[in-house]
Amino acid sequence: MSKVALVTGGTRGIGAAISLALQAAGYKVAANYAGNDEAAAKFTEETGIPAYKWSVADYDACAEGIARVEADLGPVDVLVNNAGITRDSMFHKMTRQMWQEVMDTNLSGLFNMTHPLWPGMRDRKFGRVINISSINGQKGQAGQANYSAAKAGDLGFTKALAQEGARAGITVNAICPGYIGTEMVMAVPEKVRESIIAQIPVGRLGAPEEIARCVVFLAGDDAGFITGATISANGGQYFV
Numbered sequence: 554m555s556k557v558a559l560v561t562g563g564t565r566g567i568g569a570a571i572s573l574a575l576q577a578a579g580y581k582v583a584a585n586y587a588g589n590d591e592a593a594a595k596f597t598e599e600t601g602i603p604a605y606k607w608s609v610a611d612y613d614a615c616a617e618g619i620a621r622v623e624a625d626l627g628p629v630d631v632l633v634n635n636a637g638i639t640r641d642s643m644f645h646k647m648t649r650q651m652w653q654e655v656m657d658t659n660l661s662g663l664f665n666m667t668h669p670l671w672p673g674m675r676d677r678k679f680g681r682v683i684n685i686s687s688i689n690g691q692k693g694q695a696g697q698a699n700y701s702a703a704k705a706g707d708l709g710f711t712k713a714l715a716q717e718g719a720r721a722g723i724t725v726n727a728i729c730p731g732y733i734g735t736e737m738v739m740a741v742p743e744k745v746r747e748s749i750i751a752q753i754p755v756g757r758l759g760a761p762e763e764i765a766r767c768v769v770f771l772a773g774d775d776a777g778f779i780t781g782a783t784i785s786a787n788g789g790q791y792f793v
């Protein structure tokens with residue numbers, strides 16, 4: 554029987570590559586998304602992967618959405634908390650709304666998605682929770698006090714929950730992508746982006762597929778001894 558994987562923010566960017574890589578590895582995949590109906594419809598048409606719309610920032614919507622996915626595909630074995638947003642601004646110009654929106658999606662989103670799935674994973678004595686954090690949660694980034702704080706929080710969440718899940722056969726791990734060639738990074742002003750690429754030893758942005766292969770590795774049955782870990786995939790830009 555194929556295992557079921559749910560990928561948040563799974564129809565675009567890194568999430569789309571993760572959904573596809575899990576499908577190629579034999580999982581039944583559900584891709585969640587929050588807003589872009591057109592991109593989601595195109596993604597489903599091209600891949601056959603069903604897309605489910607709700608915001609990870611809304612706990613009740615997560616519980617309802619997960620119930621729909623499980624009714625359609627079966628219990629979720631692998632959760633990939635990938636959905637994330639940026640509201641970049643130097644701190645002196647950052648509004649409370651910019652802070653809150655990033656916290657709600659990038660940090661509380663992990664609680665909102667993992668909490669409803671946790672009892673089932675515990676009962677079945679198997680689960681994989683894979684959190685997509687960021688290099689900027691490790692090193693901090695000017696213009697991203699909100700994002701860096703949330704992504705650092707994701708790492709604390711990962712390490713705490715790994716300890717709770719271990720005896721129940723649930724692993725909880727994080728991946729910290731560096732700068733990957735997605736719309737999110739392309740939204741950074743060109744001059745700033747060029748100066749960032751100059752700091753990446755491999756001399757290029759990463760590809761979404763390079764993050765997806767880390768996810769497939771951590772999702773596997775044979776990755777059960779790896780928990781609470783952080784995989785950095787950043788082209789050598791930052792070593793922890």
Ligand code: CAA
Pocket residue numbers: 639641642643686687688689694695696697700730731732733737738741742745
């Ligand atoms: N460190 C210190 N100061 C910096 C700085 C840095 N890295 N970058 C800019 N500054 C300073 C500038 O010198 C400038 O100072 P002065 O006014 O005294 O000259 C001031 O901050 C304002 O800089 P900008 O002109 O760039 O201000 P802006 O308002 O036009 O833009 C910004 C601000 C939106 C934050 C823009 O700088 C930016 O987009 N920066 C990139 C942030 C970034 O890396 N985001 C990552 C997005 S991708 C992602 O998040 C995925 C992932 O996980 C990696």
